[in-house]
Amino acid sequence: MNVIVFGPPGAGKGTQAALLRERLGMAHFSTGEEFRRHITDGTALGQQIRAIVESGDLVPDAIVLDVVRDALQSDRFRNGCIFDGFPRTLEQAYALDQLLADFGQSVDAVLTIDVPDDELVRRMLARGRSDDTESVIRERLRIYRERTEPVLAYYEQRGKLYRIRGDAPIEQVHQEIRTVLDSLAGER
Ligand code: AMP
Numbered sequence: 732m733n734v735i736v737f738g739p740p741g742a743g744k745g746t747q748a749a750l751l752r753e754r755l756g757m758a759h760f761s762t763g764e765e766f767r768r769h770i771t772d773g774t775a776l777g778q779q780i781r782a783i784v785e786s787g788d789l790v791p792d793a794i795v796l797d798v799v800r801d802a803l804q805s806d807r808f809r810n811g812c813i814f815d816g817f818p819r820t821l822e823q824a825y826a827l828d829q830l831l832a833d834f835g836q837s838v839d840a841v842l843t844i845d846v847p848d849d850e851l852v853r854r855m856l857a858r859g860r861s862d863d864t865e866s867v868i869r870e871r872l873r874i875y876r877e878r879t880e881p882v883l884a885y886y887e888q889r890g891k892l893y894r895i896r897g898d899a900p901i902e903q904v905h906q907e908i909r910t911v912l913d914s915l916a917g918e919r
Contacts, residue, residue, distance in 0.1 A: 732757070732811045732915065733836055735818070737883070738844035740871045741851035741858075742897050743904060747844065748815035750905045755912075758807045761815040765798055766790060785862055787870035789878060792822045799823075803830055811836065819879045824886070840915055841886040842908055844897035848872065 734757070736744045745761060752759040766784055769777035776798075780790050789795075799817060802808070818824040831837050846854075851872065855863045862871075886892045893911045897904055 732839045732912070732919075733814070733831060734811070734839060734912070735814045735841040735886075736816075736844070737841050738897060739846065739848075739851055739875045739879075740868070741855040742844040742846045743854075743901065744815050744844060746901055747842075747904060747908060748813045750901070751813050751908070751912075754905075757811065757813050759813045759815060760799070760802055760808070760817070762790075762795055762798060762817040762819075763815070765802070785867070787862060787867040787874065789819055789874060792820055792826070795819075795823060796826050799827070800830060803834070809834070811839075818882055821882055821885060824882050838886070838891060840911065841883070841892050842895050842911060843883060843892060844895045844904065846897040850898055 734751075736748045736751075738744055745764070748759050748761065751757050766777075766780055770781050770784065771777070776794070780794065783790055795817065803812075814827070818827050827838065852865070852868055855868045856865065883892060895904060895907050895911070899907075
């Protein structure tokens with residue numbers, strides 16, 4: 732099954748994706764984690780994207796798609812994947828459909844985690860990542876509304892969108908996600 736964990740920065744995408752990986756043994760791919768690793772390791776890609784990520788802006792689609800294309804070659808994704816923080820633009824969503832089609836696969840479900848803005852800001856300030864200063868957080872939220880949120884309509888039109896209430900304890904959010912995934916598995 733290919734599942735996208737979607738939502739604004741701070742919604743808990745990474746936390747929920749990690750729980751799914753742990754408990755269901757699903758493969759997990761986070762573009763943000765991949766980018767942070769390149770930045771920490773000082774690779775050529777890391778040097779190219781560092782300033783972009785630190786400003787809260789999106790990495791250009793061409794770079795994101797190169798990274799995703801490379802990753803999807805790995806056998807560990809042959810049974811599907813949890814995508815975390817990807818796609819973040821319509822272009823990326825279209826490209827993902829193409830990439831998966833090459834393996835005879837498709838997106839099965841998009842789980843969008845809804846959390847009110849003040850709670851998002853509170854959570855991001857608390858986690859204290861280097862790109863989590865207040866001005867960068869505001870910029871990331873603005874970019875989310877402008878460039879990423881339109882992706883939801885694309886999946887909604889295809890009947891793939893599921894809304895998850897994210898303003899709840901981690902375990903409760905996880906259970907809500909499990910209910911959706913169980914019902915999908917039942918249909919297959
Ligand atoms: P995340 O860990 O998902 O919050 O991502 C951290 C940062 O990495 C984002 O603020 C972007 O700068 C960059 N990034 C991660 N995923 C993407 C993506 N799919 N498209 C563009 N930029 C991304």
